[in-house]
Amino acid sequence: MSSRWLKSYMPRSLYARAVLILVLPVIVLLLVVGVAFIQKHLEDVTAQMTSAAAREVDLITDTMADAETQHQAIAAIRQDIASLEMKARFLGINEGPDIGYRRWYDFIAPQVEADLHEQLLDLVAVALPTGDQARLYMRTHLGLLELTLDRRRLSPTAPHQLIVTMVFFAVIMTSISFLYMRNQLRPITRLANAAQAFGRGRVVPYSPGGAIEVRAAGSAFLDMRARIERQMEQRTLMLSGVSHDLRTPLTRLKLGLSMLPEDEAAPLQQDVDEMQLLLDAFLDFSRGAAEGPPETVQPEVLLRQIVEDARRAGHEASLVSVEGEGTALLRPTAIRRAVENLIGNAVRYGNKAEVSLSMTPKTIRFRVEDDGPGIPQDQRTEAVKPFSRLDPARNQNQGSGVGLGLAIVSDIARAHGGVLRLGKSERLGGLCADIIIGR
Template sequence: MSSAWLKSYMPRSLYARAAIILVLPVVVLLLVVGIAFLQKHLEDVTAQMTTSSAREVTLILETMEGAETQLQALAAMRQDLVALDMKARFLGIDERPAVGMRRWYDFIAPQVAAELHAKLPQLTAVALPSGDEARLYLQTDLGPFELVLDRRRLSPAAPHQLIVTMVFFAVVMTTISFLYMRNQLRPITRLADAAQAFGRGRVVPYSPGGAIEVRAAGSAFLDMRARIERQIEQRTLMLSGVSHDLRTPLTRLKLGLSMLPEDEAAPLQKDVDEMQLLLDAFLEFSRGAAEGAPEQVDPRHLLQVIVDDAQRAGYDARLVATDGEGQAMLRPTAIRRAVENLIGNAVRYGNKAELSLSLTAKTLRIRVEDDGPGIAPEDRTEAVKPFSRLDPARNQNKGSGVGLGLAIVADIARAHGGVLRLGKSERLGGLSADIIIAR
């Protein structure tokens, strides 16, 4: 429960999560090492080096205390300057300290200047330019004084190089690791794509690859897909075979009934017609969504054609709303059968059917509404099961059926990776049936 808030900020992609796993430890390590190095090591070493340089500067200033002129002062400190490898001169009357700009990556320079100002009261300015020299400007009794010394005597040489080196190699190693990780994740994404395509009714070529565990999962998926395909094929063959074999005796029965007197043949003819209807429903259910391969279809045009055909058949059906444009990967024959079944149910239990289409970047929704009695919420799950007939909910006097209409629609929706949802029509007050398919 405590980690639920964190999940909303985490990426959902496998690649993004792998990138976080790779990059986050490297960034944390760089921050910890960098901060610890800068605060603990560099600052301590810099303080010691500036203290030592300040003492040397103080020694030079003490050697010129008894001098009366600038030349005498320079002569007095010449020996110490040579020993300490420094250069010194007095500034002219109108000459100002040439402080200049320091290097932007010289992050230790502010500490050097602060340490020198704290230890040398005579110091007026510190110049830490981009070269290897540091210039200290001091105020003496004989006038402004410039002292030049090696920059490396005030702080470690080029301390930024360590950070730059760390960042450079961290980026290089992270890139190499991510490329390797991508090769390891690619078989997983291929497996996910194949499983998603199969769930939407498409079979894409797939061969197991990658690590042993991924190969095992891929092989298991192929076995599962093969078993499901065999079951669907066996069910289709069985129902088709039974339905086909029963047509011959039904035809003989019809021929025999045609030879009987009309008053005797009428009840039997009704039974034969009902058996014919049952066989047609079984055959339609056995076909399911197996007809045709998925293809790019314009859903709006397909629905308009279905509505036009329904109107020519005498049904009160209309396409009342469409939202969004584009194409979707569908089996047009199966979708036509599903929508026609919904329209047939709507006009059988009501007076009219109104269709609407909603097409977004992620989903396709086909809605069929009627003004009939509808289906109670507690019966909607049962209504989509094969051979289910809800007599109290739907007026059976207006039509007959075998309880396969909604089951066929649900089967076609599942074959497209979607779902059939039943609800109450806010517009007409009857049943609202939605075919929702992920794009």
Template sequence: MTARWLKPYMPRSLYARAALILVLPMVVVLLVVSIAFVREHLKDVTQQMTHAASREVRLILDTMAESETQNEGLAQVRPLLKGLAMQARFLGPNESPTIEARRWYDFIAPQVESFLRDELPALSAVSLPNSQMATLYLQTDLGVLELRFDRRRLSTVAPHQLIVTMVFFAVLMTSVSFLYMRNQLRPITRLAEAAQAFGRGRVVPFSPGGAVEVRAAGSAFLDMRARIERQIEQRTLILSGVSHDLRTPLTRLRLGLSLLPEEDAAPLLQDVAEMQSLVDAFLQFSQGVSEGDPVDVDPAALVRQIVDDAQRAGQNAALGTITGEGTVKLRPVAIRRAVENLIGNAVRYGTRAEVGITLTGRSLRIRVEDDGPGIPPDQRTEAVRPFSRLDPARNQNQGSGVGLGLAVVADVARAHGGVLRLGKSESMGGLCADIIIGR
């Protein structure tokens, strides 16, 4: 329960959390040492010194107790004042005690005043403006006596020096630790950046570094990246090779069927056309997102061009709302293929398609909506798998799809570090397909 309410206030980055782990114990130690030093050690020392000074003050008061005038009293205690290094005088009839402001960091002064009031009932006021001089105002039968002496007789000199020294060295050592910690965390940051870039379809140079554990994680990432790249390359080569090799027999079949009577060859030519469509889909799926590296692309301009091309091809496609401006690192050929697949599916299973864009500082969303039957929520996960054909939801007799359209779109989205989300169009009632890519 405690972790839940504390979690929103905790830093999210590794560097900030490591800094908190480093600084928090240091601050706690400083507070504990400071409080213990002030309350225990300094308190005892101050009480002893104040008690000794109070005995001297009481001696002066007792000596002048039998005097009848102020001058006589001062004359009687003059030898004591000289020996005790004190100065004394009586305040005038219209004169009041002068209480100077204390220093804000003088945390010993309140203890000194408290001890003096306990020891000296005749004390009426105390002035402790600095560490050099202390002034006591005592109520006597002859008037208010002002007694001045060295402040160092009441408490230690500059008791805050220990705390200041601890704070200085704590800040110094913490700064050094921060520099060392930043150097240790830099390899982790580079590993995170390389992994994030690879997840978005970019390969950035990376070499393992840092501690042994970080080096091991970096080497494991490089091996994983190499295996994934080999698998992608092998998949592309296999599918491309198979699809390419199938074209030759299909061409021979089409030539052979052209020699037969038209009424006999028609059904067979339809089968060959479906096989040709399947081969083309294989080629498109095998190409994936292999067309070059990501470049800065204006997604609004790219989508406008795709919609214009679809309209010239006779597809009922329209450009919807465009929100935001800027560029995003994309593979334009792959994005074009993905959006064209979505538009093709929309006009095949519905009557029209609408394409919109939302560009923010964190993400890019390309939305394609249609007025077709849509896809039920429980079948949307299955719909993006290769060779998936959802006959009840989207009538396959309306086209020659082979179940790779949404799979290609999902593959393109994942290669850009994004995701394909399927839902229901609120405005058109059919399918709503969102390609969401982080910036």
């Protein structure tokens, strides 16, 4: 439960997660090493160096304490400042401390100033400008004294170099690692694209590549795809062959019945018509969504043609709304059969069918609603199974089918990588059937 909130902030794509796995440890390592280096090493060394410099400055100020003039003071400390490699001078009456501009990356300078102010009570200002020299301004009884010394005596030279070097090489190594990781992830992406395309009824060229495990997964996918294609082909051939072979004896039966008296032939003719209807349904189910390759079509234009054809066939169907626009990769013949089946069911069990289309950047939804009795929620899963009849829950007076109408629609939706969803129509009160397909 506590980790669910974190999942919403985690990246979803494989590339983004790989970048996070690579970058996060590097950032943590830089922070840990940087903090440890600054606190445990750099600050301690700087404190020792400033303490030594403060003692030297105290020595100089103590030496000149008895001098009565500035010249006597300079003469008194001349030997000391030469030994300590410093320079000293008194500022004029109208002259003040020249602080200058500090380097922006000199992050140890604030500690240097704080340590010197803490140890030198008469310190007025510290100048740590760009360059190798540092200036200390001391308040004395003879005026403001400027002491110039080497900057390297107050803190380590270029303390930022370690962090800059760490960041520089971290960026280089992370970039190299990402390029290598991208080459390793590319076969997985190709496998995912091939599987997604096959799930939507398209076959794209694919050859296994990458690491051993990825190659094994790719080979298994190719075997699975070939096995599914063989099974689909065998199912189509079997149902088509059986349905085609049964048409010949049905035709002979029709010819024989036409020679019998009408009162004797009527019951038999009804049986023959039901067998003919069953064979036609078998053929539709066997064809499924395998009629032709996917094409780039305009769903709105296709749906308007379907509704217009249904109205010409005597069905009360209407296109009530269209949301969105654009094209999609579909099998138009299969989509036409699916929508026509839904319209046929709607007018069979109700009085009218209302069709709508909704398109978003990611999905397409074909919706057919009717004003019939609908399907109870606990029977909707059973309704899409082949040869399933739910006439007692519908309207028996409007005729019955063979239980393949919704199964054909569901099969076509799955072949496009989509799904058939059944619900209750909020507007008409009957069945609401949605074909939802990813774009």
